[in-house]
Each structure stands twice: as C-alpha cells, then as structure tokens.
Amino acid sequence: MKKIDSLNLVPFIDIMLVLLVIVLTSASFVNHPKVSLNVPKVDAKASSSATSNDKSFTISIDKKGKIYANDKEVDVSALKDALSSLDKNTNIILNTDKDGSVENFMQVVSVLKDLELSKVYVSVDDK
Secondary structure (H helix, E strand, O other): OOOOOOOOOHHHHHHHHHHHHHHHHHOOOOOOOOOOOOOOEEOOOOOOOOOOOOOEEEEEEOOOOOEEEOOEEEOHHHHHHHHHOOOOOOEEEEEEOOOOOHHHHHHHHHHHHHOOOOOEEEOOEEO
C-alpha cells in the first residue's frame, strides 16, 4: 500500500473558488451616498428597491436643503443640466433627509418630471 505524503488541496481550492464566484455574482451591490442623511423609515413590506443596474444616478438632499448630484453639490439648474444628458432608462435614486424641506424635494421631482425621467426610486430605511 502506498503511503500518502501530503493532502491534495487543489480540489478544495477549486470548490472554494466556485462558491466565491457564485456568492459574488448573486450578491446585490448597492451604492450608498457619501452625503450624511437621516432617511425616513418605512415598513419593509412596502419598500421597493432599484434593480442592480449600471445606469443609475443618485440625487441627495440634506436637511439644510443642499442638493447633491452623485455626491457633488449642485443647484437646481446644474442638476437639470446633468439630468438632461441622461438616458430615459437611467435609474434615479433619490435620497432625502427626513428633516429636510419638502420644497427642495418638490423642486427635484419637478425637474425629473420636466425631463420625463420616470425610473425614480426614493431611498428609505426599514423600520
């Protein structure tokens, strides 16, 4: 009988790599904004999330009313210019502070409506 000198780890490594690939491809990667916001909380059953799509644009409104487009501070006209260059199928993720002004939120929604961008998702936290 032949004595085994060492344990063959190649099959184990192959299986682990396959499992790693499966986990990474099935995981959903979400871009969280760098702007510090206190987003509203809703019931988890009522919430909806944007699909994992490479074409997404994030708009954030902090409690002071400052508007951020992809984490860069902009005014309403600069936001409209940035949004006008987007494809109609781009996912718009709208993050707003729960203590923020409704007026600024409505200005952003008005710009989105004027540009006929309909794939808008509002970011919320689960209760």
